[in-house]
Amino acid sequence: MTDPIADFLVRLKSGSDVRRESISLPYSNLKNAIGEALLKTGFVRSVAKRPKKVGASLEVGLLYEGGKPKIKGVERVSKPSKRVYLGVKEIRKVKEGYGALVLSTPKGILTDKEARREMVGGEALFKIW
Numbered sequence: 001m002t003d004p005i006a007d008f009l010v011r012l013k014s015g016s017d018v019r020r021e022s023i024s025l026p027y028s029n030l031k032n033a034i035g036e037a038l039l040k041t042g043f044v045r046s047v048a049k050r051p052k053k054v055g056a057s058l059e060v061g062l063l064y065e066g067g068k069p070k071i072k073g074v075e076r077v078s079k080p081s082k083r084v085y086l087g088v089k090e091i092r093k094v095k096e097g098y099g100a101l102v103l104s105t106p107k108g109i110l111t112d113k114e115a116r117r118e119m120v121g122g123e124a125l126f127k128i129w
Helices: 004-017 029-041 112-118
Strands: 022-026 044-050 057-062 074-076 100-105 108-111 122-128
Touching (some): 004 074, 029 057, 029 108, 029 122, 108 112
Antiparallel strands (some): 074 122, 100 108, 100 122
16 A cells, blocks of 8 residues: 555545444554544544454544534645645644644644644645544
8 A cells, every 4th residue: 555644534534424433444653643633633533453463453433413424524635746844834724724734743743733833844644624
């Protein structure tokens, strides 16, 4: 797989579109950190590592509001073929503040609000709303 972040996002969006309770995907520290950032912003219900004999998996609980998915859309910003880096002054709100931009910074995986508060920039991974 060339882009595990895009795979994670597609599974999130598809799982919430078909009203799944949770999704499961292969575990990595990066996916776990992204899941924790989405948990802080309120886009997912839970994030848990599930050990297995062959390999660990990451289970992400999806969140719904009034029967509708909390995740309405996702957009991959930085791709393996084209990296997009933003300075702290270039970070803008997503969907007038209703969405979030997730960045990979020197201080870890942060949302746009946390990055502005910490005064750090980094690679813009994806937008979610």
